[in-house]
Amino acid sequence: MYRVISCALFEHEPFQLALAAGICAACFTAVALVAMHAEASRKARRGWIACMALIAGGGAWATHFVAMLAYRPPVAVGFEIGLTAVSLVIGVAGAWLAFFIREKRRDRLGTAASGAAFGSGVAALHFIGMASLRADAYRLWEFDLIVASWLLCVGFSLAAFQTLSKNKSLYRHLLACGFFVAAVISLHFTAMGALTLVPLALDVDLTGTLNGTGLAVMIGITVAGMLCVVALQAFAEQRVDLARMQNEAKSQFLASMSHELRTPLTSIIAYTEELAYSAAQDKRQADLRDANVILEASQHLLGLISDLMDYSKIQEGKFEIEPRTFPFAAFVDDIVAVSKPLAAKNENELVVELGSKLEMIDTDEARLRQCLLNLMSNAAKFTHGGLVRLRISDDWRGGARGVLFEVIDTGIGIDKEKQARIFERFRQADETVTRRYGGAGFGLSIVSEIAARLGGEVSVESEPGAGSCFSLWVLSNLRGLEAGASTLQNRADANEDERAAA
Amino acid sequence: MKPLILLVEDHDDNRAVIKRRLERRGHEVVEADDGASAVEAYAKHKPQLIIMDLSMPNMSGFDALARIRELDEEGCARCIAVTAHSMQSIEERCAQVGFDGFLAKPIDFGLLSDEIDRHLSASD
Numbered sequence: 001m002y003r004v005i006s007c008a009l010f011e012h013e014p015f016q017l018a019l020a021a022g023i024c025a026a027c028f029t030a031v032a033l034v035a036m037h038a039e040a041s042r043k044a045r046r047g048w049i050a051c052m053a054l055i056a057g058g059g060a061w062a063t064h065f066v067a068m069l070a071y072r073p074p075v076a077v078g079f080e081i082g083l084t085a086v087s088l089v090i091g092v093a094g095a096w097l098a099f100f101i102r103e104k105r106r107d108r109l110g111t112a113a114s115g116a117a118f119g120s121g122v123a124a125l126h127f128i129g130m131a132s133l134r135a136d137a138y139r140l141w142e143f144d145l146i147v148a149s150w151l152l153c154v155g156f157s158l159a160a161f162q163t164l165s166k167n168k169s170l171y172r173h174l175l176a177c178g179f180f181v182a183a184v185i186s187l188h189f190t191a192m193g194a195l196t197l198v199p200l201a202l203d204v205d206l207t208g209t210l211n212g213t214g215l216a217v218m219i220g221i222t223v224a225g226m227l228c229v230v231a232l233q234a235f236a237e238q239r240v241d242l243a244r245m246q247n248e249a250k251s252q253f254l255a256s257m258s259h260e261l262r263t264p265l266t267s268i269i270a271y272t273e274e275l276a277y278s279a280a281q282d283k284r285q286a287d288l289r290d291a292n293v294i295l296e297a298s299q300h301l302l303g304l305i306s307d308l309m310d311y312s313k314i315q316e317g318k319f320e321i322e323p324r325t326f327p328f329a330a331f332v333d334d335i336v337a338v339s340k341p342l343a344a345k346n347e348n349e350l351v352v353e354l355g356s357k358l359e360m361i362d363t364d365e366a367r368l369r370q371c372l373l374n375l376m377s378n379a380a381k382f383t384h385g386g387l388v389r390l391r392i393s394d395d396w397r398g399g400a401r402g403v404l405f406e407v408i409d410t411g412i413g414i415d416k417e418k419q420a421r422i423f424e425r426f427r428q429a430d431e432t433v434t435r436r437y438g439g440a441g442f443g444l445s446i447v448s449e450i451a452a453r454l455g456g457e458v459s460v461e462s463e464p465g466a467g468s469c470f471s472l473w474v475l476s477n478l479r480g481l482e483a484g485a486s487t488l489q490n491r492a493d494a495n496e497d498e499r500a501a502a
Numbered sequence: 503m504k505p506l507i508l509l510v511e512d513h514d515d516n517r518a519v520i521k522r523r524l525e526r527r528g529h530e531v532v533e534a535d536d537g538a539s540a541v542e543a544y545a546k547h548k549p550q551l552i553i554m555d556l557s558m559p560n561m562s563g564f565d566a567l568a569r570i571r572e573l574d575e576e577g578c579a580r581c582i583a584v585t586a587h588s589m590q591s592i593e594e595r596c597a598q599v600g601f602d603g604f605l606a607k608p609i610d611f612g613l614l615s616d617e618i619d620r621h622l623s624a625s626d
Contacts, residue, residue, distance in 0.1 A: 255587070255588075255589065258586075258587075258588050259557075259586045259587050259588070262586035262588070262607050262608060263513065263516075263586045263607065265607075265608050266513075266516055266586065266607040266608040266609065267513070267515045267516055267519070268608075269608040270516065270519040270520070270523075270608065270609065270611075271515070271519055273611065274519060274522070274523075298608075302608065305588075306588070309588055320590075
């Protein structure tokens, strides 16, 4: 005890020593405040844990080396830069481990592990820091005091984490801060008391080591770096917060907008159907035609509202795919039945070529149907008095079995430079097209997104004036492939099974 | 005589047109314009089938269904949810709380007719 006190009093410069204590108190107050904030906000947890580790570990490190600046041994000393840096890393790593454990486990064992990790980290920091000391002297270590310094440090760390584990008041956090400071300072002076430098003319070379000024610069840079990281973290949290709030507000807005739009549309459609009904009863053909025009436009509007909702779900990453296994032929029949009136509207002829031998398909039925009907209605919309063909064939791509749907029309076609862009979000090939044919231009971007989510792709080939061919390829066994996606062998097996089942 | 249907919808025009069409199909229709009056109408008329909107003033369709289920000791009432909400989660929630069917607005009357026939033949 006497050794420790005399070391602290007679071998250190008091002003610099006070500075070290001040840095220590400031850093751990910051740790306590960050811990309180992180507790309350429960956001960006990992970032805040990293921040606490950086300030706590870096603060203990800065305290140690400022105290080393205050140290006045009887010989000239220098600090090896490599080991000095290693000691900083060890200190931060120990603190990170401690706060990480605290995040995972708040029980007694977790608290004990946190305290041990933090205390041992700071002790390791200290002794590696001492190993970086170069002096023209022989070192005498007192083993008892080394053990005592470690015990003190771990003991106070345990007290700090125990204090933090109870209630979360400011008082508790500041008390914990006091324990942290006690851990670092008691360790430092006990361990310094364990060391006696016996001056010897050994001609130890101090070149290439940091002198006091160099060390001070390194400490300054480290502390400034710590502040920058904390500021960046606060900024990042703010942004995460803002982005999430904006996203939530947007999707809430779109959901209620969709509800508000559907409600009057319900009246429009129901009453127009009534008008169509009475017009048909009374054989008023002109009125019946007019009513049907309103109904078609209403259905179109309804489709746009659904597309808008899909589009917003895709943007937020909330677009879900629900695969199941179903008979393929019946699915194709259904698509053809729904496509017939679409094609007939512009006096187009619909031709279906079913070349696939697939019996069962595993994919998201509703989404695949949505894609195909979108392509079919586009083909019918941009073709007048021509041919709309749906060609379906089995096709292997990248070692996986899939189905290729080709929708071929003899319509107006698309310019080469515009073909690449039509699958991009919110873009129709030409504004004049939008005006003439309607559509907000996100139908194809939704098709493209769905195709990707069904393990496939969509592409277009077209010649202006001659027509277009949209090719949609999707996996015929979406879940089978996902389950065995790790190896090609598994893929082959999955498809083999499927063939056996078929 | 077709069985009695309780139609619960807060939007007057929409309720009127659905009622007209149900009556054209030969059903007798009792109306309610919010969840609370739906519970009253149920207690009074004990209809076999309920067509219920979800978002309504005073009492939502969910709460009204829960109250009706308490009154319906024999458990023979069938209830179809109708809503302009388009989220998939709504349909799942409806199934969870015990609605027997689900239809999105705008109502496809063909689908509604199929649903009605399915539930009325099941409860016979």
